[in-house]
Amino acid sequence: QLQEAFQLLLEVLACQDQYAPGVLPPLEQFKRQVVMQLLAVPATRKGRYVSLGFMAERGCALEMLRDHPSLIPETLLAMQCDTTASAASSFLKTLLAAARTEANASQELALEAAAACGASSAGAGASDTALAASSPWVALWRGALLRVLYGKNEKLRAYVSVHALPVVLDLEPACALELIHATLVDPAPEPVPGTSRVAALVAVLKAARGMGLVADLDGLMGRAGRRHLEMDPEALLTAAVGHASEAVRLDALELACISSKMSDPPGQLELSIAGRWLSLCMRSTAQGSRNKCLVLVTKLIARIRMAVAHIHNKMASRGGPAHPSSSKGKGVQVIFCLDTNDEADAPEAGAAAAAAAAAAAAAATADPWSAETAILKR
Numbered sequence: 001q002l003q004e005a006f007q008l009l010l011e012v013l014a015c016q017d018q019y020a021p022g023v024l025p026p027l028e029q030f031k032r033q034v035v036m037q038l039l040a041v042p043a044t045r046k047g048r049y050v051s052l053g054f055m056a057e058r059g060c061a062l063e064m065l066r067d068h069p070s071l072i073p074e075t076l077l078a079m080q081c082d083t084t085a086s087a088a089s090s091f092l093k094t095l096l097a098a099a100r101t102e103a104n105a106s107q108e109l110a111l112e113a114a115a116a117c118g119a120s121s122a123g124a125g126a127s128d129t130a131l132a133a134s135s136p137w138v139a140l141w142r143g144a145l146l147r148v149l150y151g152k153n154e155k156l157r158a159y160v161s162v163h164a165l166p167v168v169l170d171l172e173p174a175c176a177l178e179l180i181h182a183t184l185v186d187p188a189p190e191p192v193p194g195t196s197r198v199a200a201l202v203a204v205l206k207a208a209r210g211m212g213l214v215a216d217l218d219g220l221m222g223r224a225g226r227r228h229l230e231m232d233p234e235a236l237l238t239a240a241v242g243h244a245s246e247a248v249r250l251d252a253l254e255l256a257c258i259s260s261k262m263s264d265p266p267g268q269l270e271l272s273i274a275g276r277w278l279s280l281c282m283r284s285t286a287q288g289s290r291n292k293c294l295v296l297v298t299k300l301i302a303r304i305r306m307a308v309a310h311i312h313n314k315m316a317s318r319g320g321p322a323h324p325s326s327s328k329g330k331g332v333q334v335i336f337c338l339d340t341n342d343e344a345d346a347p348e349a350g351a352a353a354a355a356a357a358a359a360a361a362a363a364a365t366a367d368p369w370s371a372e373t374a375i376l377k378r
Helices: 002-019 027-039 047-067 071-080 082-105 107-120 136-150 154-163 165-171 175-182 197-210 217-221 223-229 233-241 246-257 268-280 287-316 340-345 347-363 370-377
Strands: none
Touching: 002 027, 002 047, 027 047, 047 071, 047 082, 047 107, 071 082, 071 136, 071 154, 082 107, 082 136, 082 154, 082 165, 107 136, 136 154, 136 165, 136 175, 136 197, 154 165, 154 197, 154 246, 165 175, 165 197, 175 197, 197 233, 197 246, 217 268, 233 246, 233 268, 246 268, 246 287, 268 287
8 A cells, every 4th residue: 555655756747847847846856866766675665666667667667777886786686585586577577667668768778778788787798798788778788687697696596597588588588698698608618616697698598588588499590590699509508517516407308398388399319318318317306306307307307208199190180182292291300210130020011011011002103192091101
């Protein structure tokens, strides 16, 4: 009720300043005083963020970031506490949405706020890169966010990945590629264990894939992905399996096993990560986390089974022979086959296979799909 009363007070003062100016002190002066008092409240106080969100929605977002550049780092730091994580996440979304609206209206103020936030994050490892931000709005938060993802505080990185990354990716989905690129343009070697660009890469990919922005990891291995990112995603994601942090290793396994669409079959990169993880990390994982690993591998197996069943149903539901130039039903991959020795050891199976092949060859002229149907039946 107190927050609602404060919100109504701001609306009443705005109406009075519009229709009866001069009766009270200027509204902008009152807003600045209120913002200064709210920013003086410790960042661990939950009620601070609701009131700051009200002020941000009323045209104070860029001014707050310009006069108090550490506002976003303080908000991210408050997310590691369960009591303030939700409030800080909601305030971050309100602040960035209001800042983007104000940046479109006042480009000069946006550049001033971006310069102040960039100077506050200078010299912070991953944020001190040669890659310029795509817009002043991105420059407001990118340095502080990468600093957390790049740092040694694993608990803070985990909370920010859950509460902050989905916020910025929801506001601007195209920032996922920019965040990935920004974590990799630094040519410096990997720092001490626990601080890594690989950890930031895995966190961004995990959040983007959870929101459905990255459907197939193998797409990053294509020619277009390497041209935009200027990197080898396969080597970096494989390196995440051997990372010094157990949390990063588990996130890499989750990235390989879970997809937003269960009927999508895993690609070569995902199977490579999962296989490498099982061969290297299964015994070195703590006993408490081993059950989670087994659950992830079980989900991967269930995903493979569902993808195979989906492909089989698509093949079985085909009404008739498709056009010879159509690609329908041609995405089935051969899983295994009998070699010549196996056929010699199993004469009955070899004879049946030869008969099926002969029947398929005889009917190939009448039905172009008969050969494929015979192979599937075999």
